[in-house]
Amino acid sequence: MGPHFRQATIIGVGLIGASLAGFMKSKGMVDSVVGVGRSKDNLEVALKAGYIDRYTHDQRKGVAGSDLVVLCCPVGLFESVARDIKPYLDDRAIVTDVGSVKGSLVGKLDEIFYLKARFVGAHPIAGGEKSGAEAARLDLFQGARCIITPTRKTDLEALDAISDIWEATGARVERMDPDDHDKVFALVSHLPHVAAYAMVDALADMDGGQKAINYAAGGFKDFTRIAASHPDMWRDICLLNGPNILKALDSYQESLWKLRDLIDKGDGENLAAVFDRARTIRKKIG
Amino acid sequence: MGPHFRQATIIGVGLIGASLAGFMKSKGMVDSVVGVGRSKDNLEVALKAGYIDRYTHDQRKGVAGSDLVVLCCPVGLFESVARDIKPYLDDRAIVTDVGSVKGSLVGKLDEIFYLKARFVGAHPIAGGEKSGAEAARLDLFQGARCIITPTRKTDLEALDAISDIWEATGARVERMDPDDHDKVFALVSHLPHVAAYAMVDALADMDGGQKAINYAAGGFKDFTRIAASHPDMWRDICLLNGPNILKALDSYQESLWKLRDLIDKGDGENLAAVFDRARTIRKKIG
Numbered sequence: 001m002g003p004h005f006r007q008a009t010i011i012g013v014g015l016i017g018a019s020l021a022g023f024m025k026s027k028g029m030v031d032s033v034v035g036v037g038r039s040k041d042n043l044e045v046a047l048k049a050g051y052i053d054r055y056t057h058d059q060r061k062g063v064a065g066s067d068l069v070v071l072c073c074p075v076g077l078f079e080s081v082a083r084d085i086k087p088y089l090d091d092r093a094i095v096t097d098v099g100s101v102k103g104s105l106v107g108k109l110d111e112i113f114y115l116k117a118r119f120v121g122a123h124p125i126a127g128g129e130k131s132g133a134e135a136a137r138l139d140l141f142q143g144a145r146c147i148i149t150p151t152r153k154t155d156l157e158a159l160d161a162i163s164d165i166w167e168a169t170g171a172r173v174e175r176m177d178p179d180d181h182d183k184v185f186a187l188v189s190h191l192p193h194v195a196a197y198a199m200v201d202a203l204a205d206m207d208g209g210q211k212a213i214n215y216a217a218g219g220f221k222d223f224t225r226i227a228a229s230h231p232d233m234w235r236d237i238c239l240l241n242g243p244n245i246l247k248a249l250d251s252y253q254e255s256l257w258k259l260r261d262l263i264d265k266g267d268g269e270n271l272a273a274v275f276d277r278a279r280t281i282r283k284k285i286g
Numbered sequence: 287m288g289p290h291f292r293q294a295t296i297i298g299v300g301l302i303g304a305s306l307a308g309f310m311k312s313k314g315m316v317d318s319v320v321g322v323g324r325s326k327d328n329l330e331v332a333l334k335a336g337y338i339d340r341y342t343h344d345q346r347k348g349v350a351g352s353d354l355v356v357l358c359c360p361v362g363l364f365e366s367v368a369r370d371i372k373p374y375l376d377d378r379a380i381v382t383d384v385g386s387v388k389g390s391l392v393g394k395l396d397e398i399f400y401l402k403a404r405f406v407g408a409h410p411i412a413g414g415e416k417s418g419a420e421a422a423r424l425d426l427f428q429g430a431r432c433i434i435t436p437t438r439k440t441d442l443e444a445l446d447a448i449s450d451i452w453e454a455t456g457a458r459v460e461r462m463d464p465d466d467h468d469k470v471f472a473l474v475s476h477l478p479h480v481a482a483y484a485m486v487d488a489l490a491d492m493d494g495g496q497k498a499i500n501y502a503a504g505g506f507k508d509f510t511r512i513a514a515s516h517p518d519m520w521r522d523i524c525l526l527n528g529p530n531i532l533k534a535l536d537s538y539q540e541s542l543w544k545l546r547d548l549i550d551k552g553d554g555e556n557l558a559a560v561f562d563r564a565r566t567i568r569k570k571i572g
Contacts (some may be wrong), residue, residue, distance in 0.1 A: 066487035076554075086510050125503055145503065162334035164441045187489055187498040192505035194545055195485060200564035202541040203473055206534070212473040217411055217431065219478035221514050227568040238549045240555050248492070248547050253539070259480055260535050263524045268362070271524050275517035279484035283504045284511040 002168050003161040005030040005094075008068040011059055011081060013037050016126045017072030018136035021050040023169050024033060026138055036062035036071075037073075046133035060088040069117075072096035074237035082112045093117045094158045098124055100189065100233070101240040103182035104147045110153040118158035121149040121178060124171060124252045129228040142170035149178040186244035190237055191252060194245065196227040197234070198216045288454050289447040291316045291380075295351075295353040297367060299323050299332045299344055301413045302384045303358030304422035308337040309455050312424055322348035323359075332419035346374040355403075357383035362522035364391060367399045379403045380444045384410055385524040386475070386519070388435045389468035397440040404444035407435040407464060410457060415514040428456035435464040472530035476523055477538060480531065482513040483520070 008024065010017040013035040024030045035052035036059045039045050043055040056062045063069050063085045071078055078099060089095070095117045099105070106121040114117045115241060127143040146166040150159050166173050176184070199220070203209040213220070262271045287300040295311065296303040299321040310316045321338035322345045323329050342348045349355050349371045357364055364385060375381070381403045385391070392407040399405045412430040432452040436445050452459050462470070485506070489495040499506070524531060548557045 004487060028362055053347065125501070145501065160299055183494060184498045187492060187495060188499055188501050188506040190505075192485065192509040194494070194549075195481065195542070196505075196509060197561050197564045198541040198545050199478065199538060200568050201544070202534075202537045204567055205541070206473060206537045208469060209473060209537075212470045212572060213567065215411070215431065215470055215474050219476075219482075220474040221571055222512055222563075223478040223482060223509060224568050224571075226508055227561075227564045229561075229565070231558045231565055234561050235554050235558040239552055239554050242549050242552065245549055246546060248488075249542065249549075251488045251492045252485060253542060253546075255484040255491070256535065256539060256542075258487070259484050260532065260539075263480075263528050263535075266525055266528065268521050268525050272517045273522040274487055275483050275513075275515075275520050277490065278483045278510075278513045278516070279517055281490055281499065282486050282510050285499060285507055285510075 002027070002029060003164045005068040007034065007066045007097055008070065008077065009034045009036060009063045010052065010064040010070050010072055011036045011062065012071070012073030013043055013052060013055070013133050014072060015131050015133070015135045015140070016124065018046050018049070018051045018133035019138065019140040020098070020169070022049065022068065022136055023138045023141070024165065026208065027168060029165065029168065030203050034066065035063050036134065042133050049133065049136065051093065051133060051136060054121040059085050063093070065090060067093055069093055069095045071095070071099065073099050074232050074236045075099040075105065075240055078181060079112070081109055082109055086112060086116055089117045091116065093121065094161060096120045096122050096162050098122060100237050102178040103241060105240060106149050106151060106178040106260050110151055113151070118155040120158050120162040121152055122162055122166065123147045123149070123181065124166065128203050129226065133187050141166070144171050146171035147176050147181055148173055148178055149181055151178065161163045182244050186241055186248045190241055190245045190250060193226050193229060194238065194249065195252065196224045200224050200227045288315060291354040293318045293352045295316065295320045295322060295349045295352040296338065296356050296357065296358055296523065297322045297348065298357070299329055299338060299341070299419050300358060301417050301421045301426070302410065303356060304335070304337045304419035305424065305426040308335065308422055308453070309424045309449065310428070311336065313454060315451065316354065318486050320348050320352065328419050335419065335422065337419060337422060345371050350362045350374050351376060351378070353379055355379055355381045357381070357385065360518050360522045360528055361385040361387050361391065365394055366469070367400070368395055372398060372402055373402045379448060380406065382406045382408050382448050386523050387468060388464035388472065389527060391526060392435050392437060392464040392466070396437055402440070404441040406440055406444050406448040408448055408452065409433045409467065410452065415512065417516050425456070427452070430457050432457035433462050433467055434459055435462055435467055437464065439497070441560030453479065465487060468527050468530050472527055472534045473529050476527055476531045477534040479512050479515060479520055480524065480535065481508045481538065486510050486513045518549065
């Protein structure tokens with residue numbers, strides 16, 4: 001028998017929040033779901049689809065009586081939302097999140113909820129460029145990875161419950177230290193997104209760039225698909241994981257300079273060697 | 287009635303060459319196809335699949351008696367192959383290519399074949415990371431763009447014939463000046479590939495990079511898919527279109543520096559603005 005909750009509050013009923021809520025309801029893991037958000041249109045979509053049972057724009061009212069609260073709003077709001085809802089939470093309510101940044105944010109949330117509610121950090125690696133409840137899918141997390149970031153303060157029962165929810169969705173649950181999480185995802189997620197945004201930005205400003213974009217099937221399209229992701233989410237990630245992203249960016253710039261130099265010198269042999277090693281590594285990922 | 291050839295020689299029976307040959311044979315546009323290449327295994331695959339009727343490792347023997355010759359080997363070999371086969375070509379044979387670089391290479395080939403054969407430069411924007419005759423598809427060019435780069439020296443009858451072939455494959459044929467072609471594709475194809483290679487290269491060298499690659503579903507995978515492309519092909523492109531690629535790289539580095547600076551300063555407003563503009567542009571491509 002899996003975890004069961006009386007009432008779950010989803011703060012930010014976007015792609016991830018709506019999909020999680022919809023999944024939990026479909027499996028009877030929760031009796032009732034309250035959606036909290038700013039866009040009435042989006043909340044209506046979630047309500048009509050049955051992902052939530054009711055909604056409110058007032059997060060304090062939204063969390064009252066819930067034994068589970070999931071922070072699915074932009075990570076930049078987590079701290080303020082946490083401070084704001086804390087007095088209105090049921091004692092020992094489980095609070096979790098789906099944010100792309102962990103690091104010191106987890107410790108802050110541990111502190112804010114200390115002795116009141118039980119916080120467990122989580123990050124499901126799913127979704128993509130689409131956003132909003134209309135894009136939600138109950139199988140969104142099937143086969144995806146979900147990173148959970150317990151700390152020494154994390155309540156073990158809450159940790160198990162959250163792990164069980166994610167495993168039930170079909171995700172492969174993995175535990176990571178919050179700081180390791182941010183180092184790793186700076187490399188494999190945050191840096192590529194910044195690089196994709198920079199690529200589109202550069203083209204937009206180059207002579208003939210806008211015209212060239214018409215011929216985008218040749219590599220540019222693939223490369224920049226992730227630049228269609230939500231700007232606010234990525235702003236928050238850059239602000240909250242800045243130091244790790246800067247380190248990754250510096251490494252990337254070094255590699256670009258190395259290649260620039262080889263191209264400038266016409267060093268075909270070393271160019272082919274770099275490309276060949278990269279291809280070997282990339283092919284392992286599949 | 288479309289173009290028709292007695293015998294076509296495909297020099298380099300890779301993904302593009304094999305697909306084109308297979309298509310032309312399937313439509314009766316050519317009576318017989320000779321494949322020329324170095325890998326016996328690959329040529330055998332093409333033979334068994336019916337893309338070619340016979341093969342040879344000797345390019346001089348391969349072009350004898352052909353009224354159409356298609357250069358599908360790495361662009362870095364075009365000049366030497368052209369000089370080598372010239373004396374063995376039938377007078378007024380049509381020679382064309384499928385290379386990713388045009389620019390001054392087209393003028394060189396015009397010169398080499400002058401008064402002997404009729405050269406027409408072409409570049410079908412198709413294929414991707416897969417290579418070899420085994421990946422060939424007769425519908426590979428359906429809906430793809432094919433750029434043709436005539437010069438003042440280009441024979442008009444040959445130009446029509448080559449355009450007709452590509453249109454028959456379902457490609458949208460477009461004419462471009464060879465130098466414009468190289469400027470445009472430096473931006474939308476060559477730069478993104480170099481950037482993807484640099485991303486994989488950087489990760490491979492970073493502390494924890496190789497371990498992080500295990501979590502590659504979060505953006506890195508999309509961004510670097512094109513790094514699985516053929517190293518030799520990309521070495522040649524970098525060598526032959528160096529100046530344009532360097533210009534594009536410099537623009538790209540500028541954008542990366544701009545973003546680095548905004549991240550360093552924690553300037554959320556301008557970060558969101560850059561990301562938002564990029565998303566708008568990228569969404570137009572679809």
